[in-house]
Amino acid sequence: MSPAHRSEGEITAIGRATDLLKQFRESRGSLSAAALVRRTDLPKSTVYRMVADLVRVGLLERDGDDYRPGILLFEIGEAVPRQRDLRDAAKRHLATLHQATLENVGLALLDGFEVVHLEMFRGREGPRLPQHTGGRWPAHASASGKAVLAFSGDTVEVPAVLPRFTERTIVDHAELQVELDRVRRRGVAFDRQEAIAMIVGVAAPVFGPDGAVLAAVSMSGVAGRIDTSRMDAAVRTTALTISQDLADARSVVRPVLQARRDGR
Amino acid sequence: MSPAHRSEGEITAIGRATDLLKQFRESRGSLSAAALVRRTDLPKSTVYRMVADLVRVGLLERDGDDYRPGILLFEIGEAVPRQRDLRDAAKRHLATLHQATLENVGLALLDGFEVVHLEMFRGREGPRLPQHTGGRWPAHASASGKAVLAFSGDTVEVPAVLPRFTERTIVDHAELQVELDRVRRRGVAFDRQEAIAMIVGVAAPVFGPDGAVLAAVSMSGVAGRIDTSRMDAAVRTTALTISQDLADARSVVRPVLQARRDGR
DNA sequence: GGGGCGAGTCCCGCTGAACGGGACGCGGCC
DNA sequence: GGCCGCGTCCCGTTCAGCGGGACTCGCCCC
Structure with missing residues (x-):
């Protein structure tokens, strides 16, 4: 709809997921799902669904209602x-x-x-x-x-x-x-x-x-x-x-x- | 088709992409697309499409015909x-x-x-x-x-x-x-x-x-x-x-x- | 030299996974 | 009590992702 400048993530699932992960680069520590919605301007339900997926595969870890990058990302990053x-x-x-x-x-x-x-x-x-x-x-x-x-x-x-x-x-x-x-x-x-x-x-x-x-x-x-x-x-x-x-x-x-x- | 034991990646795009990224954990250095096909037993065209996507967003980098994890992964991993x-x-x-x-x-x-x-x-x-x-x-x-x-x-x-x-x-x-x-x-x-x-x-x-x-x-x-x-x-x-x-x-x-x- | 093989690239029709608007309940704060 | 923001869930729609398969190009071996 709105031709808003999507940061760059294009429309693929991978792009959107990467946009989410990038949010953790600067913001030390964990972020709530709501914070991710604000920062990426992705629709709410998309963020919640996607974040659940990312937790399932290990790229994120859940910490109460917050999320943080998972140790798996560290392992891959070291490679x-x-x-x-x-x-x-x-x-x-x-x-x-x-x-x-x-x-x-x-x-x-x-x-x-x-x-x-x-x-x-x-x-x-x-x-x-x-x-x-x-x-x-x-x-x-x-x-x-x-x-x-x-x-x-x-x-x-x-x-x-x-x-x-x-x-x-x-x-x-x-x-x-x-x-x-x-x-x-x-x-x-x-x-x-x-x-x-x-x-x-x-x-x-x-x-x-x-x-x-x-x-x-x-x-x-x-x-x-x-x-x-x-x-x-x-x-x-x-x-x-x-x-x-x-x-x-x-x-x-x-x-x-x-x-x-x-x-x- | 074959009910083969999908490693765990389930059927989501994020799961498949993560399966690809995981291949780089142990195998130091870079992998060719063909090697990724063998290791993940994902269909050829899926791997090629997905890998192109991953390069676009910066999670992978291309090195001739090989691929290697991108510096972005290191940045997120450090967080x-x-x-x-x-x-x-x-x-x-x-x-x-x-x-x-x-x-x-x-x-x-x-x-x-x-x-x-x-x-x-x-x-x-x-x-x-x-x-x-x-x-x-x-x-x-x-x-x-x-x-x-x-x-x-x-x-x-x-x-x-x-x-x-x-x-x-x-x-x-x-x-x-x-x-x-x-x-x-x-x-x-x-x-x-x-x-x-x-x-x-x-x-x-x-x-x-x-x-x-x-x-x-x-x-x-x-x-x-x-x-x-x-x-x-x-x-x-x-x-x-x-x-x-x-x-x-x-x-x-x-x-x-x-x-x-x-x-x- | 030819033919087989494995690589990377491209195409394209099908379909169900992903999408996202929206309703709901909960708790905290004014 | 009423508002607001959060997390969760539902569900009809549709288009992004899927993947079989055709094509090309080197390379190696017969």
């Missing part, structure tokens, strides 16, 4: 190749960097024009950053994003308008290019309160065995409490170590990966 | 509450235990009668265990499983038949109860090559602020190379530290969780 191999190789080194500095340390990859945080070790003190594992953030306003963009060549399409988050956010295309040049020369990217006021960060790119950039190691904290200009070497070191491990591991790990490729 | 809060609290301490011992260190929770591995730090040397983050394993044949079972009271239903993995696997119900008593007294559980020959482990339970068991911290390695009887204190210490952090954090974290409960 996603784009993150699995990288995290496997990186986790140990990220932990080391974290323990050596006690700062917030993370790993992020680029998806579209946004970074997705694959791993995150939080500093003990300091305010809990809103960033969390599995979270997204626009690439132009993050150290990790800039670190990856700088080495991505022209394969990434920059959106027409770059949203502003603080007064320091880079929203001009030319300015962004200048910044990326700088990152390319230095090998590290800085976030100077461009995403969140009072929060700064450093990031360095991680490369695959073929030389293509895969992700970025980052470190962040409260301006004044963390000195990013003294941390860049540490971040770069960790990023390079991971890159080397990936190159070394290829010869060992890949055969195993290839082995059980097929069904039956 | 699963059952694992999120626990991992947040545990990660730092697991990393410490790992760095202190250089052994394989993990965190697992119980789902049904199986443990699901939430986190896993791998030892540098030693054979790569088949266990991986997001993986499942029957509870009676794992140190973590026994550690959680021992403190779960009678809330968990023990299956009629306990599958055997090695000659040491506990497959007798009475014997399992004796073992769980022992675990309850000691506060730690041991895996004496009960899951995989030559592999041993220790695990200790993690408790929530209300005293209910939530998960288990575990350590494992090759028999002879790791001395589990000398590691149990370390594992218990880490488990207790996490339990305490959870209790402390409740007052801080919960308000935030409650806050944005609702939509709109």
Whole structure:
């Protein structure tokens, strides 16, 4: 009826179900069926029926009158190749960097024009950053994003308008290019309160065995409490170590990966 | 037609789609459409149509003629509450235990009668265990499983038949109860090559602020190379530290969780 | 070189699963 | 008491999903 802009889910059952599941990405914790109706503007009975289905198959779990993503989703999510191999190789080194500095340390990859945080070790003190594992953030306003963009060549399409988050956010295309040049020369990217006021960060790119950039190691904290200009070497070191491990591991790990490729 | 035992997916589109997604849990990496047809015994055209749908909404990604779970699944999986809060609290301490011992260190929770591995730090040397983050394993044949079972009271239903993995696997119900008593007294559980020959482990339970068991911290390695009887204190210490952090954090974290409960 | 096989793609008529408007009951709040 | 929002259930309609099957394209083996 109303030609309303359906978020994107089209009219298939799978699309609608995915719309529902997506609601749980940001909203930590559980949601009531009524909240889902509001957020998706799907008809009430559709949501209730669908949610019951999702519980039956294990994608959602029921918690009183609320619903939450099921452990099955975690299991499948851990099997996603784009993150699995990288995290496997990186986790140990990220932990080391974290323990050596006690700062917030993370790993992020680029998806579209946004970074997705694959791993995150939080500093003990300091305010809990809103960033969390599995979270997204626009690439132009993050150290990790800039670190990856700088080495991505022209394969990434920059959106027409770059949203502003603080007064320091880079929203001009030319300015962004200048910044990326700088990152390319230095090998590290800085976030100077461009995403969140009072929060700064450093990031360095991680490369695959073929030389293509895969992700970025980052470190962040409260301006004044963390000195990013003294941390860049540490971040770069960790990023390079991971890159080397990936190159070394290829010869060992890949055969195993290839082995059980097929069904039956 | 053939009354074949449909795995469980029933006849809804969501059920079928979930059946497809589940295929990616164990089979690391990507699968071809044909492999999916074989594994699910769904009609060819159904699989092809459905897989195209799943790609459209982002649950799968296409990789040549193969398909792999999409990064979206990782994002939603990270939002699963059952694992999120626990991992947040545990990660730092697991990393410490790992760095202190250089052994394989993990965190697992119980789902049904199986443990699901939430986190896993791998030892540098030693054979790569088949266990991986997001993986499942029957509870009676794992140190973590026994550690959680021992403190779960009678809330968990023990299956009629306990599958055997090695000659040491506990497959007798009475014997399992004796073992769980022992675990309850000691506060730690041991895996004496009960899951995989030559592999041993220790695990200790993690408790929530209300005293209910939530998960288990575990350590494992090759028999002879790791001395589990000398590691149990370390594992218990880490488990207790996490339990305490959870209790402390409740007052801080919960308000935030409650806050944005609702939509709109 | 030809023919068999398994892969991926496309088509299309049929049908019942999904759809969604709406009635109902419950509980909390004004 | 009356209103409102929530969860549940019902049921007639219809169109999205279904799946058999035809087609093509490589590849391998005879």
